[in-house]
Amino acid sequence: xxxxxxxxxxxxxxxxxxxxxxxxxxxxxxxxxxxxxxxxxxxxxxxxxxxxxxxxxxxxxxxxxxxxxxxxxxxxxxxxxxxxxxxxxxxxxxxxxxxxxxxxxxxxxxxxxxxxxxxxxxxxxxxxxxxxxxxxxxxxxxxxxxxxxxxxxxxxxxxxxxxxxxxxxxxxxxxxxxxxxxxxxxxxxxxxxxxxxxxxxxxxxxxxxxxxxxxxxxxxxxxxxxxxxxxxxxxxxxxxxxxxxxxxxxxxxxxxxxxxxxxxxxxxxxxxxxxxxxxxxxxxxxxxxxxxxxxxxxxxxxxxxxxxxxxxxxxxxxxxxxxxxxxxxxxxxxxxxxxxxxxxxxxxxxxxxxxxxxxxxxxxxxxxxxxxxxxxxxxxxxxxxxxxxxx
Numbered sequence: 072x073x074x075x076x077x078x079x080x081x082x083x084x085x086x087x088x089x090x091x092x093x094x095x096x097x098x099x100x101x102x103x104x105x106x107x108x109x110x111x112x113x114x115x116x117x118x119x120x121x122x123x124x125x126x127x128x129x130x131x132x133x134x135x136x137x138x139x140x141x142x143x144x145x146x147x148x149x150x151x152x153x154x155x156x157x158x159x160x161x162x163x164x165x166x167x168x169x170x171x172x173x174x175x176x177x178x179x180x181x182x183x184x185x186x187x188x189x190x191x192x193x194x195x196x197x198x199x200x201x202x203x204x205x206x207x208x209x210x211x212x213x214x215x216x217x218x219x220x221x222x223x224x225x226x227x228x229x230x231x232x233x234x235x236x237x238x239x240x241x242x243x244x245x246x247x248x249x250x251x252x253x254x255x256x257x258x259x260x261x262x263x264x265x266x267x268x269x270x271x272x273x274x275x276x277x278x279x280x281x282x283x284x285x286x287x288x289x290x291x292x293x294x295x296x297x298x299x300x301x302x303x304x305x306x307x308x309x310x311x312x313x314x315x316x317x318x319x320x321x322x323x324x325x326x327x328x329x330x331x332x333x334x335x336x337x338x339x340x341x342x343x344x345x346x347x348x349x350x351x352x353x354x355x356x357x358x359x360x361x362x363x364x365x366x367x368x369x370x371x372x373x374x375x376x377x378x379x380x381x382x383x384x385x386x387x388x389x390x391x392x393x394x395x396x397x398x399x400x401x402x403x404x405x406x407x408x409x410x411x412x413x414x415x416x417x418x419x420x421x422x423x424x425x426x427x428x429x430x431x432x433x434x435x436x437x438x439x440x441x442x443x444x445x446x447x448x449x450x451x452x453x454x455x456x457x458x459x460x461x462x
Contacts, residue, residue, distance in 0.1 A: 077129070088146065102147065103148070103150040104181075106147050111179045117158075117178055124174055131365075142318035154177045157253075158177055161174060165291055168288070169253070169288075169289075182234060183228060183231050183232045184234050185226050185229045186236060187254065188223070189224050198249070200238055200240060200249065201221060202239050202240060203240045203241075204219045204239035206241065206287065214286070217285045217289075219260075219282070221280050222280070226276050228274070229256070229265075229275075229278050230263050230276055234253060236251065238297055238298075241294050249295070250292075250294050251290070251300045252285060252290055252291070253291065258285065260282050263278050263279075269424075270407075270423045317357035317360055317361070320357070327346070327394070327395055334413075336400070341397070342398060348394075349387075349390060352387045352391075355383060359379055382438040385425075385428035388425040389429065392418060392422035395418035403422075
């Protein structure tokens with residue numbers, strides 16, 4: 072589609088869908104799902120996806136312009152961000168039947184997804200996972216299926232999800248013998264227990280599998296080769312939204328600067344120093360985001376660039392919200408239930424949420440190990456090469 076054509080169509084669409092989101096949580100969710108469905112139906116979603124997968128297949132310059140338009144319009148983000156982790160995997164490794172079945176409902180937000188990777192004994196070291204899937208004859212003898220038993224932890228939106236993309240053990244130890252499986256969350260034998268966090272919300276859950284039967288047709292790629300397939304998900308988790316980061320974070324920083332000026336906090340030299348630090352960070356983040364995205368668009372895994380970006384983003388979120396609380400002063404103690412809280416207590420809520428930023432989706436320590444090994448060329452932290460006599 073020519074640039075002038077899609078841009079004109081997108082601007083007309085955004086003008087028709089302008090408006091403030093409703094206040095209730097359920098109402099906001101329904102509103103964002105409806106917006107996403109309309110966006111897909113208009114042929115204006117997934118700018119980087121191939122056309123045959125339901126996307127727009129825009130080149131890099133047009134993708135940048137697309138995200139700039141979306142951020143400027145302040146439209147709702149896709150209500151299930153995890154969908155854009157499984158989607159690249161299905162596009163690259165899925166069967167045609169899997170693509171036909173899952174991609175459009177995923178994109179329209181008709182179906183929600185959750186990620187079944189972390190376990191009580193396998194967080195940062197995912198290759199230690201123990202949730203097992205045994206391949207057996209299906210009941211009635213018609214084909215084969217997997218019987219899944221085990222537990223997943225820190226599963227975002229598990230209580231809302233229709234499907235889970237999960238790593239399960241079908242073979243030996245370590246990375247060998249891991250398979251990538253699509254599991255319906257309404258299958259008999261699944262129990263979801265929400266976990267309450269510091270904000271008072273239940274954004275995560277633990278999920279238990281008690282001999283859950285899953286058709287072999289839900290296996291993505293080859294059995295026992297799921298670890299290499301999962302790397303597509305892990306890479307795109309840190310890469311698919313990189314284009315939007317530059318504009319979203321730029322806007323958020325500008326909003327904090329405006330708040331500092333409005334409250335008079337900008338007159339405090341300590342606050343000004345914090346804001347200057349944030350300004351430097353947001354520019355570094357934007358630069359590295361583009362570098363990682365360039366790798367993805369060239370058909371390469373973002374690798375070390377993604378780990379750098381993951382680390383910078385997590386620490387930036389924490390520094391940003393810490394500075395925001397300094398700007399607010401005593402008002403930072405006001406929570407979401409206090410109607411007089413500045414800007415709806417968004418900064419206090421964000422501060423509590425971002426305390427976990429350096430833990431979720433790969434801890435800061437793991438990212439630093441990856442950077443040390445892949446960027447700096449240091450010996451692997453698992454190799455034992457740094458024995459005392461070698462130092």
